[in-house]
Amino acid sequence: MNNGWKIFRLLVTLSLIGLVFFKVDGSQVWGNFRKANLFWLLLALPYPLITLALGVTRWRLLLRALSCDIDWVYLYRTHLIGLFFNNFSPGDLGSDVYRTLRVSRIAPRNDVVRAVICDRFCGWLSLIVLGLFAILQLRLGRSVDFLRSTFFLLIGVLAGFTVVMLAIILLCQCSLLTNPQSRWLRRALEFLRLYEKLLSFRILSRAAMFSVAVHAVVISVVVLLAKAYGVPNETLWNVALVAPVGLAITMLPISIAGHGIRESSFVVLFPLIGVSSEVALAMALTLFGCIAISSLFGGCLLLAEHWRSKWDPLPANDFDHCNVKSS
Numbered sequence: 001m002n003n004g005w006k007i008f009r010l011l012v013t014l015s016l017i018g019l020v021f022f023k024v025d026g027s028q029v030w031g032n033f034r035k036a037n038l039f040w041l042l043l044a045l046p047y048p049l050i051t052l053a054l055g056v057t058r059w060r061l062l063l064r065a066l067s068c069d070i071d072w073v074y075l076y077r078t079h080l081i082g083l084f085f086n087n088f089s090p091g092d093l094g095s096d097v098y099r100t101l102r103v104s105r106i107a108p109r110n111d112v113v114r115a116v117i118c119d120r121f122c123g124w125l126s127l128i129v130l131g132l133f134a135i136l137q138l139r140l141g142r143s144v145d146f147l148r149s150t151f152f153l154l155i156g157v158l159a160g161f162t163v164v165m166l167a168i169i170l171l172c173q174c175s176l177l178t179n180p181q182s183r184w185l186r187r188a189l190e191f192l193r194l195y196e197k198l199l200s201f202r203i204l205s206r207a208a209m210f211s212v213a214v215h216a217v218v219i220s221v222v223v224l225l226a227k228a229y230g231v232p233n234e235t236l237w238n239v240a241l242v243a244p245v246g247l248a249i250t251m252l253p254i255s256i257a258g259h260g261i262r263e264s265s266f267v268v269l270f271p272l273i274g275v276s277s278e279v280a281l282a283m284a285l286t287l288f289g290c291i292a293i294s295s296l297f298g299g300c301l302l303l304a305e306h307w308r309s310k311w312d313p314l315p316a317n318d319f320d321h322c323n324v325k326s327s
Contacts, residue, residue: 008254009253009254009255009256010256012254012255012260012261013255013256013259013260014260015260016255016259016260016261016263016264017259017260017263019264020260020263020264020267020281023267023277024267024277024278024281025278028276028278029278029281029282029285031278032229032230032278032279032282033282035229035230036228036229036282036286037227037228037229037230038228039228040224040225040227040228041225041228041286043224044221044224044225044228044286044290045290045293046290046294047217047218047221047290048083048290048291048293048294048295049080049294049297050217051214051217051218052076052079052080052083052294053076054210054213054214054217055079055119055123055210055214056072056075056076056079057072057210058119058122058123058206058207058210058211058214059075059079059099059115059116059119060072060075061203061206061207061210062114062115062118062119062198062203062207063075063103063107063111063112063115065115065197065198065200065203066108066111066114066115066197066198067111068107068108068111068112068115070103070106070107075103077301078098078099078102078103079095079099080294080295080297080298080301081098081102081298081299081301081302081305082094082095082096082097082098082099082298083095083291083294083295083298084295084296084297084298084299084302085097085098085298086257086295087257087291087292087295088292088295088299094257096116096120099112099116100112100113100116114198115198118198118207119207122204122207122208122210122211123211123214123215124251125211126208126211126212126215127211127215127244127247127248127251128248128251130212130215130244130248131244131245131247131248134241134242134243134244134245135245137241138238138241138242138273215244215247218243218247219240219243219244219247220240221287221290222239222240222243222283222287223236223239223240223243225282225283225286225287226239226275226279226283228286229279229282229283230279231275231279235273235274235275238273238274239270239273239275241273242269242270242272242273245265245269246262246265246266246269246270249261249265250262250265259288262284262287262288263281263284263285265284266280266281266283266284267280267281267284270283
């Protein structure tokens with residue numbers, strides 16, 4: 001089953017990449033690369049390191065809620081190495097798996113797993129809500145003031161995220177559900193109670209703020225790339241609205257590291273607002289290029305740690321970076 005799923009993801013990735021390059025004119029894509037504004041490209045280049053810092057802060061917030069006080073720099077280094085595995089590892093050792101394995105050496109594994117799952121959930125949910133409100137805004141098709149649209153878009157994201165989180169908290173803590181008759185509901189409550197320490201409004205609201213900040217940075221980078229490839233200024237707001245929809249589609253776990261889905265979603269969606277398929281593909285490839293370059297820093301850190309620890313993939317001195325309190 002596992003090998004079959006790997007083959008399926010590989011076939012999806014290769015098929016989507018093949019279809020994308022069949023659809024667009026490769027010479028025009030190369031021409032877009034050659035004519036790109038270098039200033040805007042360089043401004044976008046370090047964005048993965050910024051989003052990683054915001055993501056690590058969110059992850060550390062969740063770990064501390066579980067009484068695992070781990071050094072921020074250590075978590076950042078771990079996440080950066082995980083990013084390398086996520087983009088360049090041919091096997092199953094992705095970012096989340098590596099983060100869990102490494103941090104579990106210095107903190108209770110169950111707590112680490114819960115923090116990683118909740119961290120991923122916060123990022124996914126906020127991006128999905130953001131994408132839904134972006135679609136709503138695009139469907140309205142009206143010329144709306146930029147600042148007012150931005151305000152309502154962000155309020156909508158925060159409100160949607162808050163409603164979902166409050167529903168989960170109430171479901172977990174409601175006294176009327178302490179002894180549910182339904183076996184399905186009883187199992188759901190048992191699962192949610194494993195995350196009881198994380199299901200507080202203070203923790204989840206702060207995690208939501210960091211999630212929105214991460215996605216705001218990525219969307220801003222997509223806009224910068226559009227500007228670098230000559231998209232008119234009057235179209236940039238629509239680019240900012242389409243970006244979260246494309247990024248949400250990229251989260252579908254049916255390809256390897258999102259390859260193929262990212263490019264095909266950009267090629268399909270951005271022409272709807274007047275951006276050519278060739279420019280959209282150039283934007284998608286540049287976005288991945290930024291991630292790949294940042295991932296190489298993680299690879300360099302991994303090599304350095306291996307050399308220091310005689311090729312131990314999980315260094316033994318990790319305990320110096322953790323203060324785990326007893327529950």
